[in-house]
Amino acid sequence: MLSVRGLTKQFGEFTAVNDLSFNVDQGQVYGFLGQNGAGKSTTIRMLLSLIRPTAGEINFFGQSLFTHRKEILSQIGAIVEKPDLYKYLSAMEHLNLFARFGGHRPDQKKHLLLLEKVGLAQRAHSRVGTYSQGMRQRLALACALVNDPSLLILDEPTNGLDPQGIADMRQLIRSLCKEQGKTVLVSSHLLSEIEMIADRVLIIHKGKKVAEESMQSLTEKAGQLKLQALPEKRYVLEAYFLSLTSQ
């Protein structure tokens, strides 16, 4: 599905992403982890052609992003960082807009079903300016799904959601993957959430890959490590993550 080779991005003297390579297989939930400033958002932006890589290759569905951008992006839905939307438009109008961006005609019925799925059907025609952060997050997900993409790239999708919202989001991501066969790349700071949904995890630190494992393998490795006893209870994965990224 997605193959990244030697991806590098330099901003002047500063190297934000350094020779990053990874693969995302079809039908997977792929977790993307790293501390603040590790290069996650920069990598995601490069995957979405928002930023030009200094070096490296990005291939989706066997095609290069640099030569088949339109075809590739028409199969991707994304949320990049905090989802900023048009405050003066309603949820339904957003979906109509995104449908047109993807080259499709707006389908009111289909859009209403989608809004129901993300829990916004009751507020379909209210202006986004009146929405809470959690509602905007859900609308952003609906916008990412409106053109039925085969790959979803979600940057911090549970930001601003209450516990029920987080659980719903988790459930939705699982069903998108398992029931609809979509591939999901999720970037998150909530290790517990990644632990619960990801099939495979990439950990980056200071722009470099430090681990790329299946979740099962990562958990096993974490369990094998002799970690210092900590005063508070910590998740094993969190402890392993911190040990990898503190170097």
Added chain:
Amino acid sequence: MFASILYTELFKIFRRPRTYISFGAIAVIVLLVQFALRVNGTEFIRFFTDSQADTFEIPESQILNGYFVCVAILHLILIHVPLLIALIAGDMIAGEAQTGTLRMLAAQPASRTTLLLAKFSASTIYVILLLLWMALFALGGSLLLFGQEDLVVFRETDLHIISQQDVIWRFVAAFIYAALALTMIAALALLLSVFAENALGPIVATVCIVIVFTILQQLKVPVFEQTINPWSFTTHMLGWKGFFYVEKTSEGVTINGSIENPMALVKSGAILIGYTVLFVFIAERVYRKKDILC
């Protein structure tokens, strides 16, 4: 794809309340000018004709007619309307960057070139609609309020009287030319917008550029007249007035349907088109390669 993106851009423009502020502002400004001329129009005309009052019978009440008022209002095109154009066009990229919607937009399948050209086209359609609105109030409203007569156009060293039968097509041509001039302003604002992440910067910068070049042009300082003014776009933005300068025979009689030096208008129009193409081209080149970090 282009048509879809254009539709969405127009949809966004006309769903925003600030767009209607522009239309409202035009209506208010035009009405204010009409009111002022209704009250003090005769004094206004005397300012132009005072030096000849001893020699000629000046038909002031006839000169103050709908066509004259419309020409007076069209002078707004130079400073005031560009501000309203910059308000929309300058917001096209920088405004989206500021609100964070640009990254969402740029991650869509449509190429950046298509997106930029769609935004520019939407700005152009906005310009045309704004001018049509202005024409409705400025020409239609003025004719209703002040009636119809021959048009007298004053220049620094002469005046032109145009028969009322020969006037309407000139206004149509002037408005079309004004649309060209304001489209160039939209292109300039769009270009500046590509470099900024805050909409205020391009808007202010566009208006400042227009003001500075207008001042340079009106000062008529020889060094500027020879170097900057012939190529300054504000010089050529005034080309709409050229449709109201008529030719006369050796006996001093105006020739109906004529334009004084039409080639100058063609040249000015070509320069405006050239600037528009240049600004859009540079904007496209820069935007295509720009890293979207906002």
Added chain:
Amino acid sequence: MLRLVWISLFILCSNWAISASIDPATLLAGVKKKYDLVRDYTASAQLKTNVLFIKAPLSQVTVYYKRPDQLKIKNQKGISFVPKGTVNINLNNVLGLRNFEAIAAGTALIDGINCEIIKIFPLNDEEDITRATLYVDPARLLVVKSIISTRESGTYQISMQYGAYVSWGLPDRVWVEFNTREFKLPKGTTLDYNNGATNVTTPKGPQKGKVEILYRSYKINQGVSDEIFR
């Protein structure tokens, strides 16, 4: 040869004798009597303005006249800049002077017509007209040309051509030549478009302007309301 010299001398002396014998006051009285045949008229005419700084179309105008000195030129369908002299200064103002001195000042050939030159000096200091020179066709008792100087409106030269209405003393064509002031507005007030045409150097200072009125038809002595002249 000698005979030729005598004949030439005879002709010269005859002309001198004839002109010396013309009484300007009598001639003027005859002209006035002819012009007084017209109490009023309404004429449709075409007005052509030839002034350096005015570009104006041919105007269809209506000229109203009512004795003794009311004259109005109205453009029914458009705008005309009519020189004040054309309205304020007409022959009837001159012919209607009460207190004046008239001097014969020779003859002149104008458009093939041998005209008597009569110079008129009003004796009343309150008159607007300061002096007038009339070129009169003595045979038809018509003024062919006049140069009239006024206190208020400057000097006007008015030339007339007669045709269908000659019996009434009404011209077919009138040319009015007058001094104009320079037309120059302050820089920046008009926001001119520089189309290169204005680069042509316009002469500075006062110039001469010309207006031509081509009369198509007259309605004579059929009454003209005073309202028109207000």
